[in-house]
Amino acid sequence: MSKDSPEEESRAPGSGGGGGAGKGGSRRNRADDNVTILTSSMDFYRAGRSRASSSSLTSSVELSSSSLETSIQTRIFKIIVIGDSNVGKTCLTFRFTGGSFPDKTEATIGVDFREKPVEIEGETIKVQVWDTAGQERFRKSMVEHYYRNVHAVVFVYDVTKMASFRNLQTWIEECNGHRVSASVPRVLVGNKCDLVDQIQVPSNMALKFADSHNMLLFETSAKDPKESQNVDSIFMSLACRLKAQKSLLYRDVEREDGRVRLTQETETKTNCPC
Numbered sequence: 189m190s191k192d193s194p195e196e197e198s199r200a201p202g203s204g205g206g207g208g209a210g211k212g213g214s215r216r217n218r219a220d221d222n223v224t225i226l227t228s229s230m231d232f233y234r235a236g237r238s239r240a241s242s243s244s245l246t247s248s249v250e251l252s253s254s255s256l257e258t259s260i261q262t263r264i265f266k267i268i269v270i271g272d273s274n275v276g277k278t279c280l281t282f283r284f285t286g287g288s289f290p291d292k293t294e295a296t297i298g299v300d301f302r303e304k305p306v307e308i309e310g311e312t313i314k315v316q317v318w319d320t321a322g323q324e325r326f327r328k329s330m331v332e333h334y335y336r337n338v339h340a341v342v343f344v345y346d347v348t349k350m351a352s353f354r355n356l357q358t359w360i361e362e363c364n365g366h367r368v369s370a371s372v373p374r375v376l377v378g379n380k381c382d383l384v385d386q387i388q389v390p391s392n393m394a395l396k397f398a399d400s401h402n403m404l405l406f407e408t409s410a411k412d413p414k415e416s417q418n419v420d421s422i423f424m425s426l427a428c429r430l431k432a433q434k435s436l437l438y439r440d441v442e443r444e445d446g447r448v449r450l451t452q453e454t455e456t457k458t459n460c461p462c
């Protein structure tokens with residue numbers, strides 16, 4: 189799973205830049221407190237080298253009362269990026285949110301979260317990307333926070349490291365073990381495709397795995413600027429899907445420990461521009 193996992197032990201990279209809760213990871217995440225909006229059903233679509241699948245669900249919204257109005261005005265989608273250490277999670281999130289490849293990275297400790305506002309069908313949405321730690325020792329205390337109120341999950345492997353692909357099953361099990369609904373959209377990303385001479389994970393093998401887990405597959409490179417659009421597609425496909433799923437029809441409001449709990453009915457729209 190990670191560098192500390194049974195299959196592979198690896199080095200300590202490091203999260204270049206970003207705006208995170210970051211290193212150390214034990215402080216409370218502001219981002220985790222606010223929004224939970226969520227998912228229903230809609231067909232996945234193909235984008236670049238991606239494959240389609242579908243799923244459905246109902247959901248609930250939990251907003252801290254003080255931020256209720258603001259949160260409804262600007263929706264925030266929490267997307268977590270999961271996978272072995274060194275597969276390029278930091279670089280992918282950096283590429284999407286900052287538009288570049290970091291010169292240098294170090295092992296992510298806890299989490300780094302970065303936000304990018306995107307416009308979809310006239311609505312500005314904040315895509316909040318949680319770059320998680322791949323090394324077990326740097327993620328232990330944070331795992332609950334990763335999965336809490338998550339809207340979508342990006343599983344990453346390194347196309348030049350078969351072990352990182354094999355470990356995906358463990359990452360998926362961890363995700364399922366944290367009660368992440370099967371209907372929360374998930375995608376699979378094979379990173380480092382620029383290293384063409386070193387590829388160990390054939391596309392057809394990855395595709396088969398993605399299909400069997402109802403996920404889109406993106407094969408891309410955080411490093412190669414020509415692939416930046418494909419990197420954007422990973423997150424935009426999820427944002428479009430989440431937006432389409434969320435027509436908020438509040439049915440029930442109840443107060444719980446100073447928080448307002450809203451039950452929402454979701455409605456599927458199919459006019460996503462992506």
Ligand SMILES: Nc1nc2c(ncn2[C@@H]2O[C@H](COP(=O)(O)OP(=O)(O)OP(=O)(O)O)[C@@H](O)[C@H]2O)c(=O)[nH]1
Nearest residue numbers: 201273274275276277278279293296322380410411
């Ligand atoms: N060639 C190539 N190298 C990459 C790519 N993406 C990341 N790397 C390199 O892979 C190493 C690890 O990248 P990170 O983004 O730090 O990996 P990580 O998955 O965030 O690692 P942890 O924080 O330990 O979980 C760094 O040396 C990057 O420069 C890519 O697309 N192509």
